[in-house]
Amino acid sequence: MKYLTFVAGIIGASTAFAETPELTIYTYDSFVSDWGPGPVIEAEFEKTCGCDLKLVGAGDGAALLARIRLEGARSDADIVLGLDTNLTQAALDTGLFVSHSVSADYNLPIPWQDDHFVPYDWGYFAFVHNADLTPPTSFSALADSDLKIVIQDPRSSTPGLGLLMWVKTAHGDAAPQIWEGLSDNILTVTKGWSEAYGLFLEGEADMVLSYTTSPAYHLIAEGDTSKSAAAFEEGHYMQIEVAAKLASSDQPELADAFLEFMVSDAFQSVISTTNWMYPSVTPQNGLPDGFETLIKPEKALIVPSADAPALRDQALAEWLSALSQ
Incomplete structure (x- = not known):
């Protein structure tokens, strides 16, 4: 039983x-x-x-x-x-x-x-760097520097796509020239955010495409004040x-x-x-x-969702052309 x-x-x-x-x-x-x-x-x-x-x-x-x-x-x-x-x-x-x-x-x-x-x-997209680095204050200044950056592929990554929209929204018809200037700064393009941020933390690059909030992780979770986000004068794209x-x-x-x-x-x-x-x-x-220690962009950039597909296609074509040269 x-x-x-x-x-x-x-x-x-x-x-x-x-x-x-x-x-x-x-x-x-x-x-x-x-x-x-x-x-x-x-x-x-x-x-x-x-x-x-x-x-x-x-x-x-x-x-x-x-x-x-x-x-x-x-x-x-x-x-x-x-x-x-x-x-x-x-x-x-x-x-x-x-x-x-x-x-x-x-x-x-x-x-x-x-x-x-x-x-x-x-949040806002931003380039994160070590605090002992004097960062550029615009895309043009970044392009004129010898700094190496890691970014993400816009075809697989929302930060990567956000960077395309950021450059296009901030610079319009001059976006192709910005990408041509940045092409020799780009160390590599990763599939996703985790891979890119990992390369930065390993010291492979001077800056990485991430968020204005990323330094909060190091500060709060690790007690580490060594990371900062660069404030760009043309504003920051919002996600x-x-x-x-x-x-x-x-x-x-x-x-x-x-x-x-x-x-x-x-x-x-x-x-x-x-x-x-x-x-x-x-x-x-x-x-x-x-x-409260994080940078606060003076200008917030964003494209209405209905307009994003057309602008994305144009920005992607410009990005691919610049990086293929």
Whole structure:
């Protein structure tokens, strides 16, 4: 009798496990790393969702859209987390994403109204360097220097794409000349942010394309004051990162619950010290000490999402032409 009870318990447990719904989110690699927000957010969401949250690293941000396009309605993903406003129009044009009903008191530098994409953090692109380096104060000054930089590929990386948009927005028709000047400063172009930042930390380059918030990681997590971000006089391009639900999701209600969870304090309060960006909704305890030391761009640059695809194509062509010479 005890044996039968034991077997029944095993079968019941297996059935319960099999019935646990799974929510799959495609995101970028650094989000799911041990030091990124993924592990904390997974644990917090699973406390209340009665589900298994599966975070899948799919390369860098821009690679997410390419993967979703390839998989289409057959994708295992319920949500894509890690696109930005340079990619949202292209994502919307696929017809693979559906609208949401999330509302929040966003603390973003620009008004936010989007029926499909929910913002979870934001920041400014910048070149990070060692604090003992006297940095250039513009792209032209960087091009005139002997400094070596590491950047990311705009075809696979959202920071790489952000740099293209930054140069194009700041310099317009003169962007090709800026890239020609920068071509001999570029040590290498990496697929994603993690590879580029790692090369910088290993001393392979003088500067790396990252964010104005990157020095906060070294200051807060490591007690290291040796990293700074260069302030450029033409301004800094802004990134707003977003998530959206796929129309093909087989867990639409769970997906909606996660998008709502993204703007909650449980999610937003961990962004600044795990993803090292500004949260899209101000956490109850505000920003951590150390963020007040970061540079604050005097001019914020951003392209409306509807205009981004055309400008991206033009900027990419100019970039490829300059680097091929």
